Amino acid sequence: MSDTPTIDPTFIAIPTRRSRRRRISPLLIACSGVLLFVAVCAVAGSAVAPHDPGAQDLALGPAPASADHWLGTDGLGRDVFSRLIAGTRNAVVGPLLVAIGTVLIGTTLGMLAGLRGGRVDSLICRFADLVYALPALLMVVVIVGMVGGGSLIAWAVFIFFSIPTEIRLTRSATLRQSKLAYLDAARTLGLSTPRILFRHVLPNILPTVVATGMLDFVGALVGLSSLAFLGLGVAPGTADWGLMLAEERSIMDLNVWAALGPALMIILTAVSGTVVGDWLYDRLSQDRGRA
Template identity: 50%
Template sequence: MTAVSGTPLFGGRVARLRRTRPGFLTVASAVVLALMALAAIGGTWIAPYDPAAQDVALGATMPSWAHWAGTDDLGRDVLSRCLAGARSALLWPVIVTLCTCVMSTTLGLLAGYRRGWLDAIMMRIVDLLIALPGMLVLIVLVGVLGGGIGWAVLALAVLFTPGDIRVVRSLTMAQRELAYAEAARTLGLRPARIMFRHLLPNIAPTVVAGALLSFVAGLVALSGLSFLGIGLPAGTPDWGLMIEENRTLLDLNPWASVIPAALVTIAATAATLLGDRLFERLSDAA
């Protein structure tokens, strides 16, 4: 059956379903992140051994039936430490993402909608922060402040926010000139209501994609800090810290470093792919 114009009646619906159907990579990315989230929540409960339990006499061993991923130089089970390390490896990047998303979205909306002196001052600060070498500033700040994951999270949120502010500001400036925003102003709606109830839903796809990219950047940066010995205390189950602690065991048990490094890579890749898909899906729905 065809329409009067000759176009298949159900062609548009089928094409739309194909466009919105999640692909294999999207589903795989979502499943991987869901499993990692479960490990972050209950990793210490499902771990076969106590992540902190040591057996110095055993030392570093290759994978076996007793220890599926082997042990490190202190005889600690690598698989158990990977499961327990998911909490710190993923939780702190999520906190960085939430802080970055809230600050950048709020400040970007204000700068793009209000314009004037507020926009001018904010953009000069943003330009200054963007011009700084981010990773170098992060290492110096965390080192001067005495280390610690809390300072690292705060520094990352401050360093990640300026770039996202600029993106949100540009989108807001484009949206505020459209007819629906003009109509809202004509009706006398408050600026806050216009920004957060009308403009924000239309820039949400980019905000969501940016949030997932911030998560990836935070994951990699915090893992790098842990590798450098600046983030978490030594001995804490954490993927980045495990890479540093076990890098000398490549001859005895390379999996002690390879597995946590692979987990960081897989988590970053899955979040990036899922962010791309969410951006496309939300853009189509907008």
């Protein structure tokens, strides 16, 4: 009888934990591609559009998709695909600024509340609870409608009503860190509060900050598009996804892409931001765990 070991043909090698971490799903690749396309359109704008986004052809009017106009034309004969590309900057820059402002203010207040505790924590938490109890989107519509301001007012109001969620999540993450020995050592050494927050606490809660920042971007994208759909925060005739959806829904029987195009761009960008944000959270958490 041979001593040579035999290999069971039914044996299936189980991938290691490290190999599973390195595997990137097709969904993540697709979502990353969508965000890359959106970023290129936001930076390049009309330069990469096949037609002048503002050029009108009243004789042509709303027409279905063709070889010359890939998504057809709108009610004024403007190329829908070119307007989608040109409108990317208006649709994305606002949510990006809202997310940055929310992360900067909310993360700072949340870390301060979680680290200092006491009256500082109580004051910040009461502020967050008060704002969180208000119907955010309804308040944004009322305030922007009453003030009659443009994009800057809408962005500022969205930042204000997005801060409480950021404070709560960041405070919770900071409280978990405050029980660890490295913060006791930092206090013993007499380090200042800003240095403890931004040099020691922030790197350890970075996965939470990045994930909530992506969610802030997605929420602001949907919210600002809703305002534009209602005719608030965006000047009439501007190439903006929400405004395009509102203006072209009446011609869907002539060219369905005139309204479906901006709607799909909003949905795809929001879903892609959520998926990529979730992946970044997992990846950063794994890196922190190995460190």
